[in-house]
Amino acid sequence: MTSLADAVSRYLRHVTVERGLSPHTVAAYRRDLALYATFLEQRGVQDPAGVTGADVAEFPTALATRESPLGASSIARVVSSVKGFHRFVAEEGLVDDDVTTTTRPPKLPARLPKAISISQVEALLAATDGDEPTRLRDKALLELLYATGARVSEAVSLNVDDVIEGDVVRLFGKGNKQRIVPLGSYARRAIDAYLVRVRPLFSARGSATPALFLGTRGARVSRQNAWLIIQAAASRAGLPMEVSPHTLRHSFATHLLEGGADVRVVQELLGHASVATTQIYTLVTADALRDAYGQAHPRARWRPGEREARAVDEARATEAGATAPTA
Known part of the structure; x- marks a missing residue:
């Protein structure tokens, strides 16, 4: 009989190797299933075959009523991870049936994406003006995010070779799917200035890496660093709303459609x-x-x-x- 921990490990290997999901997505699955495993262990369940429909049905309530309750969107994500896990163990023959077939995630209210205006984007980008090395890097990063609509994980995963001649960039999205996106003149100039004046300086301080965006110690800029860079620029720009990397992605899409793009x-x-x-x-x-x-x-x-x-x-x-x- 396969233990719960072993089954989770097999599932995580499956989504990593066979489905080719990104490390960020796999890490999210690992966190979600750790919550689920803890819940099941508290109910005395030690293996996938011992999970009942009642266990699955009561799990979202447990997430919503615990000491640090999760919101509806987070619960929906965790339930989705759980359903994927149970579908896998059923397909692998570790259990007879998928006990989640009748489980539905909590219904979420329809929410429109939050975009900021063109003038607010311009103020945000202007807040990265300056000749300091970090400002030149920050401008290149923010210009790229707005010019391409890239997810923050896609932007920080870029290598220098992914910026292709002819003002386009090669992005790797969910499932490692590749797409080619134009950069635009503003982003291209900002990236060129960063590559010539800043990246060699930062690169000399760390080990050799092909990463496009580097921190001051020569390591690849992380997702958390990118968030902090954007929040600092928004603060300097005096923007009244919270601005995240996804705000620039939403604004990219909204402004394209407003401009007549199909x-x-x-x-x-x-x-x-x-x-x-x-x-x-x-x-x-x-x-x-x-x-x-x-x-x-x-x-x-x-x-x-x-x-x-x-x-x-x-x-x-x-x-x-x-x-x-x-x-």
């Missing part, structure tokens, strides 16, 4: 597997049009809460349409 093109640039995911951004740009119309037209006043409710309905309809079976 949603399929934006899907390709973002590396979305489904166009339904990208279409959420069309609700953001439609919001801007509705706001302008509602302010200007005398017979187009929205009742309180009506616009938000309609946006949520449209998001749900879009997702339902994307997942509905075809004839």
